[in-house]
Amino acid sequence: MDAADLTDIIVNTVELLSPQANMNGIQFKLNYADSDFIISCEKNQIKQVFLNILKNAMEAMDKGGDIEISLEDNNEGGCIVSFQDQGCGIPDEFLPRLGEPFYTLKEKGTGLGLMICHKIIKQHHGSIEYKSKIGEGTLIEITLPLLKTIK
Template sequence: MNDIQFTLSVEESPIFITCEKNQFKQVFLNVLRNAIEAMNMGGEIHINIKQGSDGACIISFQDQGRGILEELLPRLGEPFYTLKEKGAGLGLMVCHKIIKQHDGSLYYKSKVNDGTLVEITLPLAC
């Protein structure tokens, strides 16, 4: 779709988290939609799932899109804040809410013309 390739990298050992499936489907769809819309010339989206050194689950999405100015990153997830012409500013807000409800965190790293990394950290299931 849109000349975009997806690559998935998952650690060999199983990683278990406790979550509500439909809520996380919404999070992943919002993050991937943003990545796709940022890549109007195609490219790759790398999805990586691993266990962090602190024992948490880390799910990351790296795109090759147009990137975001560093000073705008702290505003991502604010209600009605958007960088899109036709965006409502609610997608990432919902993502933040869902991740927080699951005792996780969302982190962004971006560089203009060099893509954006979205990293979701979640506690492992006991």
């Protein structure tokens, strides 16, 4: 595992997806405090998680709109990365099953994307939570432990 700045990983992921987002009328809005969010991670795995989540968000937004990505300190030695989309939303009864293998709400989905996300976040000692309102969008919050930096 390497030390990496979460802000860099997010910016990098957003750059990858921006051309596709722009074509679909979707803007990424980044909000993060002006500090370092250094975590111990496999960079590519965390990037994979963000890519999966952002692609899902984009697919849920057929009319375009904004995806807000926020990064904040949770004051408990960790940080929260949140992704808020303006998509179609997910019915409450489906939320607990997200991340189960082969469970999908998409016509052509495999249900493996979020399962992999859950696995990666767990390996990084983090957690992932979903909140959603039909017609308003979905909020996904990922909590990850920050590396203790010596000041």
